[in-house]
Amino acid sequence: MDEVKVIEIKKSIFDDNDRDADALRSELKKRGVFLLNLMSSPGSGKTTTLIRTIKLLKDKIRVAVMEADIDSDVDARKIKAATGIQSIQLHTGGMCHLDAEMTRQGMDNLALDGVDLVILENVGNLVCPAEFDTGAVRNAMILSVPEGDDKPLKYPLMFSICDVVVVNKIDVMPYFDFDLEKCREGVLMRNPKARLIPICAKSGEGVDAFAEWILGEVAAWKA
Amino acid sequence: MDEVKVIEIKKSIFDDNDRDADALRSELKKRGVFLLNLMSSPGSGKTTTLIRTIKLLKDKIRVAVMEADIDSDVDARKIKAATGIQSIQLHTGGMCHLDAEMTRQGMDNLALDGVDLVILENVGNLVCPAEFDTGAVRNAMILSVPEGDDKPLKYPLMFSICDVVVVNKIDVMPYFDFDLEKCREGVLMRNPKARLIPICAKSGEGVDAFAEWILGEVAAWKA
Numbered sequence: 001m002d003e004v005k006v007i008e009i010k011k012s013i014f015d016d017n018d019r020d021a022d023a024l025r026s027e028l029k030k031r032g033v034f035l036l037n038l039m040s041s042p043g044s045g046k047t048t049t050l051i052r053t054i055k056l057l058k059d060k061i062r063v064a065v066m067e068a069d070i071d072s073d074v075d076a077r078k079i080k081a082a083t084g085i086q087s088i089q090l091h092t093g094g095m096c097h098l099d100a101e102m103t104r105q106g107m108d109n110l111a112l113d114g115v116d117l118v119i120l121e122n123v124g125n126l127v128c129p130a131e132f133d134t135g136a137v138r139n140a141m142i143l144s145v146p147e148g149d150d151k152p153l154k155y156p157l158m159f160s161i162c163d164v165v166v167v168n169k170i171d172v173m174p175y176f177d178f179d180l181e182k183c184r185e186g187v188l189m190r191n192p193k194a195r196l197i198p199i200c201a202k203s204g205e206g207v208d209a210f211a212e213w214i215l216g217e218v219a220a221w222k223a
Numbered sequence: 224m225d226e227v228k229v230i231e232i233k234k235s236i237f238d239d240n241d242r243d244a245d246a247l248r249s250e251l252k253k254r255g256v257f258l259l260n261l262m263s264s265p266g267s268g269k270t271t272t273l274i275r276t277i278k279l280l281k282d283k284i285r286v287a288v289m290e291a292d293i294d295s296d297v298d299a300r301k302i303k304a305a306t307g308i309q310s311i312q313l314h315t316g317g318m319c320h321l322d323a324e325m326t327r328q329g330m331d332n333l334a335l336d337g338v339d340l341v342i343l344e345n346v347g348n349l350v351c352p353a354e355f356d357t358g359a360v361r362n363a364m365i366l367s368v369p370e371g372d373d374k375p376l377k378y379p380l381m382f383s384i385c386d387v388v389v390v391n392k393i394d395v396m397p398y399f400d401f402d403l404e405k406c407r408e409g410v411l412m413r414n415p416k417a418r419l420i421p422i423c424a425k426s427g428e429g430v431d432a433f434a435e436w437i438l439g440e441v442a443a444w445k446a
Contacts, residue, residue, distance in 0.1 A: 041265045042349050042378065043370025072377055096319055096350035124377070126265050127319035127348050146369030146392065147266025154295055154347070155265065169369065175395050 017132055020100035024107070024135030034117045034218045035103075037136035039158065042124035044144040045168045047075045049201040049210075050121060054083045056211035061116040061218060066090055066106040068098050068123050075121065086111060097128035100135040117218050126151070130158040137221055138163045145169040145178045152186030159190035166210055167198045240355055243323035247330070247358030257340045257441045258326075260359035262381065265347035267367040268391045270298045272424040272433075273344060277306045279434035284339040284441055289313055289329040291321050291346050298344065309334060320351035323358040340441050349374070353381040360444055361386045368392040368401045375409030382413035389433055390421045 028035055040046050050065065057063050064086040067075040076089035090106045092098065098106075103120060110118065120136060122129040141162045143151055146169060152159040159165065165187050167180065180198060187194050195213060199206030251258055263269050273288065280286050287309040290298040299312035313329045315321065321329075326343060333341065343359060345352040364385045366374055369392060375382040382388065388410050390403065403421060410417050418436065422429035 041347075041370075042374060043264065043367075069377065074373075074376070096348070096354075123350060124264075125319070125348050125350050127346060128351060131319075144266075144369065146367065146395070147264075150297075151265060153297065154292065172369070172395065172398050175398055 017099045017101070020104070021133035021135040024100050024104055025137065028135070028137065029221070031112065032222045033112055033115055034138075034221045035107075035134070035136040036117065036119045036214065036217075037122055037129075037134045037139045038119055038142070039122045039126070039129045039139065039162070040124060040142040041126050041144070041147055044124070044142045044147065045201045046121055046124070046142055047078055049142055049166065049168060049199065049207070050119060051079060051082045052201050052204050052207040053211050053214070054079070054085060054119075056208060057117070057214065058083060058085060060215060062114050063117045063119065064088075064110050064112070064115050065119050065121065066103075066110065067121045068092055068106075086115070092123060095123070096125050097123055097132050098134050099132040103134040103136075116222065117214065126155040126158045130155070130161055138217055140164045140166065142166045142168050143183070145173050145176050148176075149178050149180070149183035149186065152183065152190050156190055159187055159194070162191065162194055164195045164197060164210070164213055167196060168201050170198045170205070171200045171203065240322045240324070243327070244356035244358040247323050247327055248360065251358070251360065252444070254335065255445045256335055256338055257361075257444045258330075258357070258359040259340065259342045259437065259440075260345055260352075260357045260362045261342055261365070262345045262349070262352045262362065262385070263347060263365040264349050264367070264370055267347070267365045267370065268424045269344055269347070269365055270301055272365055272389065272391060272422065272430070273342060274302060274305045275424050275427050275430045276434050276437070277302070277308060277342075279431060280340070280437065281306060281308060283438060285337050286340045286342065287311075287333050287335075287338050288342050288344065289326075289333065290344045291315055291329075309338070315346060319346055319348050320355050321345055321357050322355040326357040326359070339445065340437065349378040349381045353378070353384055361440055363387045363389060365389045365391050366406070368396050368399050371399070372401045372403070372406035372409065375406065375413050379413055382410055382417070385414065385417060387418045387420060387433070387436055390419060391424050393421045393428070394423045394425065 068090040073089040076087045080087040291313040296312040299310045303310040
């Protein structure tokens with residue numbers, strides 16, 4: 001294809017977020033609480049995936065959820081109604097991501113005694129959440145089939161920081177030009193250690209593999 | 224559903240972006256150039272929609288495109304190869320949106336003589352791009368069916384600032400629980416003047432209505 005003009009435009013951001021994130025992680029390690037940061041585009045099926053996953057986990061470990069959203073509280077309500085677990089909503093007031101300080105504000109509002117795992121559902125966005133360490137022990141993301149298999153090429157930072165990429169809506173793969181192997185190659189190019197887990201949150205297919213990955217990570221963190 | 228705890232966490236942002244945006248718009252008015260800011264989630268089909276739309280426009284008006292992306296230049300290349308029009312890529316260096324100053328940097332790199340319409344493909348993100356006036360004359364967004372009809376509820380600012388909402392991938396509506404009327408209600412709740420245009424960028428269905436809306440707006444701006 002033709003050559004095109006490329007202009008580099010940028011702003012810089014400075015803060016102490018990395019230090020805050022490390023401090024939060026150390027504290028979580030001491031308390032034996034695992035924090036999972038779950039990211040995705042809008043509409044990828046984060047909440048449905050979470051509900052399925054929590055149902056598989058909640059008899060084995062104690063789980064709590066923090067739902068970040070610009071404005072609404074429908075997700076936290078949905079999770080609580082469907083699973084009965086402790087679920088709070090974080091309003092970001094228009095902010096496009098959570099940083100470690102914002103995550104800590106959320107954690108301070110959870111009853112953490114006896115809790116093994118806190119899942120943070122980050123703001124639906126493939127860009128900004130990747131730039132800010134929340135203090136989580138692991139990062140996971142959900143990529144849904146209709147978004148396309150080229151997303152690892154277009155959102156490099158997001159895919160490079162994720163330990164696991166859950167590929168959701170595999171039931172509609174026949175209707176989209178989505179190549180799972182091409183997607184896997186893209187994911188591994190960004191992070192050779194990343195794990196890819198294809199699921200259908202609607203039917204529950206594959207969700208057990210995601211739940212088992214979480215259980216393994218939680219056990220390792222608490223060991 | 225059950226009540227859940229809601230915590231307001233926020234940061235504030237101050238800058239002169241509104242002034243810069245107004246200045247850019249005044250300049251464009253003088254030069255008779257219309258700038259359209261096109262936003263969406265990742266994977267909604269922005270580039271495919273653009274190619275279809277430009278093919279309908281390019282014999283009637285002179286069009287140029289600025290493709291904003293974190294890192295790659297595949298979109299600008301695709302547009303140029305498919306339509307032959309002037310197309311440049313803006314690398315945001317990790318930034319999640321474009322502001323008016325960044326947009327101006329892009330405009331300064333276009334040959335604007337004789338150009339009637341510049342389309343800015345903003346970064347794939349439903350949050351941050353809505354917060355920054357780019358200096359565009361109109362804002363459009365693409366919402367794709369797999370993302371769900373509840374997005375106007377979850378991304379209020381984006382839907383409140385868009386003059387037109389293009390609903391893409393209507394061919395897969397039978398496979399998703401997407402209610403076009405519910406979506407329309409949500410869009411109109413955020414912005415009663417918004418226009419909703421259902422399309423299938425893959426087949427071209429409905430794209431003529433989007434192209435005609437653009438032609439009308441460009442003519443009004445240049446009048």
